[in-house]
Amino acid sequence: MHTLESLVVTRRLRVPLPPATPGAEPGATGWGETAARQLDAALLSVGFKCSAPLLARLADLPGAVVVDLGIRVLDAVRGLVGDHVRHNAYFIDFPRNVPDTIEFWVGLLRESLLDPVAVTQLPPGPLNLLSLPGYGVYPHSYADLLAAHAEFVPRAGDRVTLLDLGADLDTEVRELYFSLAAAETPLAAEDLTALGLLAAACPGHPERIPVRENRAIINAARLAAGQAPLVDSVTDVLRLACACSGGDVTLATPTRFRSFRRAERRALLQALDGVATPAKLGDVGRYREQWKRLGERLHPHEYPQFPAAARAFEVARGVLAVPSLDSRVEAALAAGRTGEAISLLESAPGALLRRLDQLLRSGDPAVPQAAAHAVTGASGRVLLSLREHLQNRLLPAAGRIFVNRYGRAWTAGDARPPLDLDVIETMLAVLDEEITRRLPDLGELTVDPDMLRVALPLSAKAVAPGLGMLPRGSESRIDGELLRFFVHWRQAAQRTDYDLGALMLDAAYGDPSHVSWTNYANSFATYSGDLTDAADGASEFIDVRLREATHPIVIPQVFVYAGEPYDEAAEAFFGFMTRDAAQEGLPFEPRAVRMKSDLRGSGRVALPLAFLRAGDGTWRAKWLHLYLRGFPNFNLIEGTLGRTATQVRAIVERDHLQVGWFASLLRTRSTPDGGATRLCLTPPADLPAGTRVITPSTLHELIPA
Template identity: 70%
Template sequence: MANLESLVIARRLRVPIGDAPAGSHPGQGEVAARQLDAALLSVGFKCSAALLERLADLRVETAIDLGVRVLAAVRELVGDHVQHNAYFLNFPRNVPDTVEFWVGLLSKALLDPVAAARVAQPGPLNLLALPEYGRYQHSYADLLAAHAELIPLAGDRITVLELGGSLEAEARELYFSLAGSEVPLSAEDLAALRSLTLFCDVEPERIPVRENRAVINEQRLVTGRPLLVDTVTDVLRVACGVSGGDVTLATPTRFRAFRRAERRTLIQALDAVASPAKLGDVKRHPEQWKRLGERLHPHEYPGFPRAAQVFEVARGDRKARSFDSRVEAALASGRTDDAVDLLGNAPGALLRRLDHLLRISASPDAVLGATEKAAADASGRVLLSLREHLQNRLAPAAGRVFANRNGRAWVTSDTRTPIDEDVVSRAMAILDEEIARRLPDLGKLIIDPEVLDVALPLSGKAVAPGLGMLPRGSLSSVDGELLRFFVYWRQAERRTDYDLSALMLDASYDNLEHVSWTNYGNGFAEYSGDLTDATDGASEFINIRLAEATKPIIIPQVNIYSGEAFDEAAEAFFGFMIREAAQDGMPFEPRTVRMKSDLRGSGRVALPLAFLLDKEGDWQVKWLHLYLKGSPHFNQVEGNRISTSLLVRSIVERDYLRVHYLVDLLERRGAVGEHTTYIGLQAPADLPEGTKVYTPSTLHELIPA
């Protein structure tokens, strides 16, 4: 229950209290409530007036216990649950010149007989093996003593925690939001959904994303209820999920032994959906099907012959032609009209191939006619994704960016033939009309201007939940004078060295500079020092004085030099802080943190975001959520500078579909109802009663069905 409570607080910024018993007299818990509010302010949070009033009426011990849990949850959300020491005691002051630093370490080593003997060994000198390198030379208490307290200023982040209902009601609302999402969820949100299914006994009427449906089906299988499936792959996802594997099917699963009742449920569900037209899907994951067949023993169920055919196809004993293969055959033989007719039976597939069809078809009008029919039946996410794609076809791109579900990205030149501008415009008009038709009536709109440049969350896979997170392609303003990146990691089993670095580019994405463990600073940035062991956790920082920056593009990155991958470490997260020049304080100050999120993904180089100086002289952040493959060992900023600059340029110059697109459609249509809807980064306190609120954590609910 405590984990569920923390989940609600972190995801919704609401404190579930419900019918917690009041004290024997009004205001009994007021002192505890005020103490909690003061403690929250130290990490950049605050209780709303309603929450403060409710806490004050609780029994003292109840208010104190709840306050401890709330504070722990938000401290972890902002990254303040660990101690952030820095290699250089006085960082960002007195950071030595890089050469000066190495000479000093070498001199100290030569004065130590044991270290001197190691340094004098034949062969190249290994500077990283010097005794004082890569390890804290002072305690966290020493760091505290060397830095003054943070000077609070009006620009510090204040995130308001709202009063929630009962834990049951808040958990159910979060469950419905995740389960009914129109966009795929991140791995963390899928895990949250799995926890919520154990707690919530009511299912949403509609579960559009198959991975979400698989998670819910896991619980249905365990409890002996029929499965919600309509393809053979849906059944495979369920088997993977209950075996502790990957419901996205991106990685192989080692299937567990199934109980007899579970085997029968899976076989029965498989038999119900294994029509000849759907058997072709088996070829997408043949090895997984073979392993599953070894666990399900389909020969024991002669009453379900179509289920047995699935495993025959997997083994190659039965032929099954997939829908995609028939489409490809038609396209390969030049029968574009036949391919369009086939795709008319699968609206989503037609729209995903629209660019290709328009390039090769001799009759764009016929393709657009099929597009109009398909648009009426395709999902809202597919319509929006295609709309974004088409608007980027009207301008030449620096390159085509490809990113997988884990954020692993690569860029290549765009060699596609152009599509006539009039054809593209007509296709976009078809999509605009259908999207506008599906948008719900939101009544009177109250819009925070800051949210208009937030990209629509068309997929949540690459975005790990955290504080201040926005979808890839979003733009937000940077409102301070000092920018500070931070990374924290703690190794699980073996020595692990992550390196925080920053790549600086000019407006043409050239003339590269960097700050890293090989270059401790330049005229406007300082590096906190390299740590090479994180047994007890390690933190690195880069401080940027924005007013003095001579490069308009700054790209922080985290390189895995050696050791565990991001998703293997016990803990790993990145974030950034914003301060004013007049502020003092520790290298890490939670109330100045604007963004913090876990690092994960299969890449060895993380590119969370980029900072850009616009034409008006204001700094903005563009959200990337990307990972480069990198090398198995010894990644550093100098080695990936070219690929990084190409990738970031492609992301920065891409025209993402943002919130203002939906707002324009809604305002063009006009309000119908009397209710009010607010869309913004954080809800203000003076909204009309009953206002429906959409913030970054719930923007996916705006994606039409």
């Protein structure tokens, strides 16, 4: 139950509490008010604060209850901000007194060669500087670090995140469950895991579950409860089998299917039999090998009453040939029969719109009319994705970037011929009209300025949830004179060395400079020192003095130099802080943290975001959520300069759909009877009662069906 409570606190910034008992005398339950104020003070030390309604409700509870609840809430928000671990720094005075890189290595080498004991510890053969005794491990304790730094002095601009009063836990859990389950956009892996916990805890399920991966997770909960799964394609059944086996419901990686109980085999085969029509059997070939493995577990020959299900496995084994829709469309296009391709795609409007650019390049005059007809049958996410695609075809692009579900990106030159501008403008108008028609009435709409440049969350697969996270392509203002990013990791089974680095570029994405373990400092940035072992956890930092920056583009990166990838380490997360130049404090101060999120994925180089200086001297963050493949070991910032610059430039220069544009459409649908809605990064303390609040974590709820 505490896991569900923590999910509500960290995902919704609400503390679930039962409603007050009618007729109870306020404050009559003991020392609840004192405990509530103590909790508020403890929360403030990590950058959080109780709202007035939450503080008042806590004051009416027994003191012991407040203390127990406070411990859980404090643990949850400390983990959210990254304060649940001790962040030591290699150089004890960081960011002061960090030595020159060559000076440091020469000093370490001198100490090792002149020490008769240290010399005996050096391995034979060529001298590896990274193997010098004492390198890569903390030379001092965390207590020594505390003693070496002055107390943190808060400032007015430090982050204070409000925790609001929630409803009872069951209501909050159900609300979070329905929000994730009914999302129109794919969820992050962490949200899929949370969805499984929520589905098992909630008795009911939403009527509409548009994303297939979400449906698989919920179907697994239904199957466990003895209910029939909700499927309308053969691939839904395959995803369900993967979910029941603890595998990958996205089907990107093969699942090792477990042995199913007889009742489960019957339920899966019965569901498959109901959807395995000739028109849908063509989808089996896309995941042929996984279907073969599943057939070995389900034994379809033992269930002659499900002949259609048996045919699906015949297609997988190649006994029965059923071409897929995509293969038939590709054959028609390859032969120049665009009209035939359009006819095939009329039954799948979403597929037609995903191919619209390719179809328009054929020059067939029937394509725009077919697309205009298809928009009424495609999902809202497809319409928004196509809208963003077409608006980026108005002008020639220097290059194209492709990002998969893991955040892996690759770029290519744009060799596509331009599309007719009149056709693009006509299609944009058609899309805007259809999108607007589907939008809800949000009533009196207020959009905070900081939300205007947040990108619409058309997919969250590469975005790990965390504090202050925004979708790829979003922009957020950076306040403060000092920017400090950090990485913390703890190895699980083998020595693991991560390295934090920062690449600096000029406005043309050239003239590279960097700060990393191979170059401790430049004229405006400083590195905290290299750690090569994280048995007990390790933290690295980079300070950037924004006013002194000679390069307008700063790109933090995290490299796997050796050991476990991000998704195998016991813990790995990245974040950044902002401070004023005069602020003292430890290298890590939770009240200064603006963003923190887990690192994950099999890529060996993480690019969470880039920092850009505008013409007026202000700085903003551009959210990337990229993971480069890198090398198996020994990744260096010097080895990724070209790829990093190319991919960052492609995202920075792309015209993403943002809340500012979306709000202009929402206002055309708003009426005085629709209540009031506020779009904001974090809920303010003075919201009028009854106002619906939309933050980046719930922005997906506005994506139309």
